[in-house]
Amino acid sequence: MAEIETFVQVAESGGIGAAAERLGVAKSAVSRRLKELEERLGVRLVNRTTRQLSLTDTGKTYYERAVQILADLEDADQNAAALHGALSGRLKIAAPQSFGVMHLTPAVTGFLNNHPELWIDLDLNDRRVDLVNEGFDLAVRIGRLEDSSLIARRLAPVRNVVCASPDYLARHGMPERPEDLMAHTYLRYSNVPERRVFSWIDEHGRERVVNPKARLVSNNGNMLQAAAEAGLGIISQPTFLVYQSIREGRLVPILTDIEWWQLGAYALYPPGRHLSAKVRAFVDHLATCFGDPPYWDDLGAAGPVVRAMAG
Missing domain, CATH: 1.10.10.10 (Winged helix-like DNA-binding domain superfamily/Winged helix DNA-binding domain)
Known part of the structure; x- marks a missing residue:
């Protein structure tokens, strides 16, 4: 063997x-x-x-x-x-950094507590890893699935929300239409295609896009969130990243009646093999932890959840 x-x-x-x-x-x-x-x-x-x-x-x-x-x-x-409630061995998992720190930490610790003979190698990185060549059992990814030989299971919807600090909106006014964003300062996440950031479907079923000029561009969502809370501009971020800031009033959702493009949280694993019991158990655990709708879509009294595009 x-x-x-x-x-x-x-x-x-x-x-x-x-x-x-x-x-x-x-x-x-x-x-x-x-x-x-x-x-x-x-x-x-x-x-x-x-x-x-x-x-x-x-x-x-x-x-x-x-x-x-x-x-x-x-x-x-x-x-x-x-059959005896015991899983053992190693799981090598890749996940994006911000999502991993905020939402995988409690899921992983809970899973390990339930399976003391299991150990996990968790790589938090926003790059797209090669699951086969780098020896990963599975990856958690946020986005829209591209054509791939990988097998995917959807864990939870991921909805974007456009928001800004109360101080910024007091100084610059509340946008009433997506086109109004062109007159505002924008803080952009560089790992999302620029034309997709402010993309929505209008009442006629047509895709519409606005591309305001970005004052600050970063590949880290937490940094952009902090900049928005400091009153530097408007951001479009997943609710899983900004939900606590919205609940606590540090950020205010805007244009909540717009159907912004929808992403998803997925577990991906290589094809050509059965899904092992430990991988299956971990994926099931993640889906249970996140929920549908996921807990991060509960924005509390600060504002309604952004409605999601179908699909």
Whole structure:
């Protein structure tokens, strides 16, 4: 079984060194296991050159079966343990930074408390990780799903709200129409396409867009939230980020009758394998923790939740 696990790691990481690092063994051990597997099967699975490593046609076919076999074994192990309420092993998870700090922290700690033999490697980063090549079991992503080979499960809706501080609105006035935003100071989150920030559907079903000039651009939503609370301008942010500021009156929702574009929170995992019991349990736990509608859409007495676009 160690030979098969080693071959899968070599195939997924693209090299002996990377596979050795994932497995926590020496490069020589990986090379030896790979050679012994090929000798036992009597076929070449990998093409080796000084610069790269690639699978032969036979190797590609063997890889697909090997991945399935390993996944079935892991699933069987986890399901057997789950019958006794015990999950074990490691989960490697990627998630965006702000969302992870604010909403994954209580979910992860609760999950670990319920499963003391499980451990989690959580990478909080706004970059798009490569789940297969970087060895992640799943990723939590916020946005609209793009065409991808990854399998996705929607965890919760994510709605945008346009807001500003009471001080800013007292000095500059309350926008009454989306077009009024062109006369206001805007603080922009750079990881969202610019034309999508103030995008909505009008009463005729047509998509409309305004693009006010941004005074401040940042790739961190918490920084923009702080700048808006300081009265520097208007922001468009997910309710999961600003809901506490709105509840406490530090930010005021504006243009709440507009159907701003909708995002979602998703759990994504690689295709071609069964969803293991521990991954399935964690994803179910997240969906339960967030709710539908999620708890962050309750903005309290400060203002109504922004209505979401269908889809």
